[in-house]
Amino acid sequence: MFITDRRKSKELLFYEALEVRCSLTGQEVKRLRALRRGFEGERAYDALWEAAGHDHLLIFRDIWLQVGNAVLQADVLIIDDGQVTVNEIKNYSGLYRLENAVWSVNGYRISEDPVAQVRRTVGKLTHIRSKGGHSFQIDGKVIFINPDFNLTSDSETDDRHIINRTILKPYMADIAAGYASREASDVAETIKSCIIDDPMRVPELDPSRIKPGIRCARCSAVDLSIKRYAVECRQCGHHETTERLVVRAIVDHSNLFPDASMDKKQIRWMLADQVGLRCIEHALTKYCIAIKRGKHAAYTVETHYLEELLAIKQYKSRYEKKPSQI
Template identity: 30%
Template sequence: MLNQLKQRKGLSQEDADYREYLQKGFEGERKFDEILERLSKDSLIIQDLRLEANRQIFQIDTLVITRNNLLVYEIKNFQGEYSFHDNELKTHPYKRVIMNPLTQFNRTCTLLNILLDKIGVYIPLNGKLVFVNDSFILYQKTEHPDILLPQQIERHISQLNRFSEPFTSAQKELGDKLLYLHLTEDRYIQVPEYTFEELKKEALCPQCRLNLKIKNRRTVYCPSCGFSAFNTRIISEEVQAYVLLFPEQKLTTAVIYDWCGALFPKRTIQRVLATNYTESGTRKGTHYLHNSFCR
């Protein structure tokens, strides 16, 4: 969502920094997901789980359910040198204090324990604060048991595989319970205010995010990077972008025609909408239903 607003409106420095922070976090989680693909099939992995306990919302980057315990992973994609002393994380050597990620990690584990107790699940809970970036260096007097450094990740995965036991129905039932309690609305993401009128109306290149141009009746191209694609693909992607930013607004041919900067014929847009969404209404009142309207 912030990526779309960056291209169509621009972001303040504060919002741009926030977007970069989220992007780095996403890249770190994706890297750890790839590492976990080497984990034994006897484990159930759930990513980006948002739950509530004691009227407090908390998020788990990665949860691994094994036969004997739960493993909570808080992923950080920090770069550079840091020191950890007296329960404070500081940049090294300048000693600028960073918000301690162990505090967030401990809060997550505490609230998850409360939730498990509430739903009648009694299973040991362990976890790690994982620093996935290879350029991350941590200076500390003693090794913290809850911190997993980049050079320790492979050994950690090997140890889990060595002691894994066959998957059981109880693991699946617990996973189903937690997924049922998952909060689909992401209240963590803070988005600046915007209106349809103030956003730029254009079709954007998926690769370099600059304006696309018509190549022929069926395709568009990017003068900047050379990317080309069928009109129907780009229209579909622009419809998804519009729905992401305006989930409660009616989805119509005229709106998407305007949204794409009048780049595509209305007939082509109507065909894409009719193929991918459910038509509702008649004549001038025709619009198309997406997931936000089909609750």
């Protein structure tokens, strides 16, 4: 079973919020595409596990670990009795070559070495094994999820660490034959004790780049019909309550400026003064954690994911339209 959720990284959330609220540079567009492609590959990998079945396994997805002084990220850790399997997922496409431990695509060298990444994770897991007093084997594979990936390699050693799409299903079926009993659960608990929050820092953002205003949640258009308790997009017809709109602005602010607190003035600025201050104050009080109270109240959020925040705070509005009404 999946122990952890598959979530967008802090960096991907940053660039997606930035894309809606300003013009991206060429480098930012390239980075956003790469992050989205990676996340799509991970989702495709998860779907194959759903088809293969994983009820008798323990699977960590997308976790950060603190192992001694080292910090590492693991796309997937699969635990059954006697073994921990590391899967590093890559959504590469094109003609790749691995020669003399150097990776290249279409003749151009790339900086990443996926096999070295998975070996590093395997090496750090030996420290976790010692820490918990466990006895298990460790295996590591790079999963190339994209069917349009082709690799020519001169290294049989590195090839042993590579699984491409054509053999991925039988590979998963072989792992799924395993079973996680109490021994595997103990290993999972040791790994849990090493999990930390995403430590990556997003680029520092100049606030002047942000274009304040309200935008459609579906198509990002700015041509909206603004009513007292809701807005409706004139381009695509999407309907959104004002409360949800404000919460979306709060989450955008938290993703664009993750190390900063927020106040009513900042959210009002994000919305270009198109939403009343009372509505903003209500949303900040209901959906955020107050870190400073009084005249200069400041807030933070407990999650950077919009739908999760709405669920935690039990969002419900009588002005919300049913899908059949939109």
